[in-house]
Amino acid sequence: MVQVYFLLVLTNVLSGLVLAREGLKMPLASWQGLFVAFESKSARLVLGVASFLSGFVALIFVLPGDQLFVGDLLPALTGLLAGTVLVLDFYAKPQGQEQNSGDLLLKNRVLIGLVGLTFGVIHFFVPGLLLL
Secondary structure, three states, rough: OHHHHHHHHHHHHHHHHHHHHOOOOOHHHHHHHHHHHHHOOOHHHHHHHHHHHHHHHHHHHHOOOOOOOOHHHHHHHHHHHHHHHHHHHHOOOOOOOOOOHHEEEEEEEOHHHHHHHHHHHHHHOOOOOOOO
């Protein structure tokens, strides 16, 4: 389904930008309006749930002519991962309190964001590529 493909690309790019923003040396000044929308934790939660769900649905639905399951595998997995990080970020305890196993994902949020952003952009420009 084309709608699932579009939603997967959109959520991968948005969640990748939101997660990778902290690691950029020069934040994208022209995109400040976009980042302001995702400053609140609740907006990040909504984006995380949307990213997770679009990744999950992309594992089930396949574009006509695409390889079954393998066609959207990496973008779907990055959508699931980025969505999980954004949801964990919503429920994370403040620093100084006891942390849990989600710390590994939260500490690597910039890397996960860059990977999600990369797969989203590549998947947009080359939709027929196997595994992408």
